[in-house]
Each structure stands twice: as structure tokens, then as C-alpha cells.
Amino acid sequence: MISDWSGNVRRALRRPSAPVTYTVIALCCLLFVIGPASGLDPAYGSGDELPAAQRAYFRRWGVVPAELFEGSARGALTPATALFVHGSWVHLLGNMLFLYVFGAMTEDRMGRVEFTFFYLGCGYLALLGYAAANSESSQSLVGASGAISAVLGAFLYLFPRARVTSLLPFLFFLPLRFPAWVVLPFWAALQWVAVGQAAQGPGVAYLAHLVGFALGFVYAWARFGRGTTRAVPDSGAG
Secondary structure, eight states: OHHHHHHHHHHHHOOOOOHHHHHHHHHHHHHHHHSGGGSOOGGGOSTTHHHHHHHHHHHHHSBOHHHHTTOOHHHHHHHHHGGGOOSSHHHHHHHHHHHHHHHHHHHHHHOHHHHHHHHHHHHHHHHHHHHHHTTTOOSOBOOSHHHHHHHHHHHHHHOTTOEEEEEEGGGTTEEEEEEHHHHHHHHHHHHHHHHHHOOSSOSSOHHHHHHHHHHHHHHHHHHHOTTOOOOOSEEEEO
């Protein structure tokens, strides 16, 4: 009995094994720091030169909806390369925080190889869906939000009762803990409202968030089936 109890305690306290999640975070941070968006590399210039270098960089590695469906091999790769490019420090840190909080447990549940294909595949399709809905836009789209939204959707199905720390502006940013089945659908609802209020053309890709979230939830439901979800008392902060 004591041996069984101690084994259960060790499993409950075990940190999720998530090398893919942490590698993606490290890679995104590295690429941002050495790219023009960080403003740290003098090789990209300063003043008026820096914004021009940033635009050229985003256009090369990001998704340009008007060019995506022209049939070029380079264009077809951009929904994958765009997942590792971010437009600002706030953009990067916000995305990496969400991935850190929700990615580790999701990867631990899926396994490294499956999670890798899940992350890349859903992220690719989320950006592709956004580009299809804005097919005439010539503005570039970058960021891992679509892939991370898929992680959120999968997390909701796999760990609906896991508690997530949330900072709510209308409650003076007090850290409150709610189950994932409350926090994540509320987040998705905000994205839905934002899609309806968004101006024409890419800004924040709320539609990619929704597409990714739906893909992640449906994948987890189809892959793991009903009755296989598990609750985790505490999942971290988000």
C-alpha cells in the first residue's frame, strides 16, 4: 500500500516531459533575437532602414495571402516558416507564455513525435485558412498563434478540469484560478467577437486563432476518444 501510494505521488508531482515544446520556444526566441524585429542586430540598420528590413523579412518568411495560392514552392512553405517568426517582443512573449503553459502537458499526453506533427500541421492549416479568407491581402502574416491555439483546443479536451491562472483586467489583474473548461471557451469566444469587429486585412489573425483552436479540439476528440480525458489539479499560469 505504501509503495503504491508513493508511486502515485511521484507520478502526480512529475514534471511533464516536453522537449518539443521547449525546443520550439527556444527556436522562436533565437530567431526573433537575430532577426530584424528585435532591433538588436545592427546589420539590419536603424532609423528608416530598420522598418524596411523588417517588412522585407516578414514578406520573405511570412504568409502573403495574395501570393500563397500562385503555385510556387516557396509560397507553399510560408505557412510553416511563419510559425517561427514574430513581429514584436510583445507578440513573441505572449505566444511563448501560452505555449509554455499549455504545451508541456499536451505534448506529454500525445508524445513527442505526434505532438510535433500536430503542432506543425494544425499551425499550417490555421494560417492557410486565414489566408484563404483574406486571399486578396498583400500584407504578410507571421506568428505561432494558430499552432498555439490548436494546443489550447487539444488541452481543453484532454484536461478540461485542469486549473489555469488567469489575470482579468476588470478585476484589477488579480491572479485567479479557473478550470480550463471555463477559461479556454471564454478565450475562444473573445476571438470570435474580435473576428467580427476586425478591420479588413491582416492585423491580429483572430480567424487563425479560431481555426487552430477548432482543429486542436477536434483532433484530440478524434484521436483520444470519449472517456479518456483526465483532470490535473494545477496546470500553471496563463
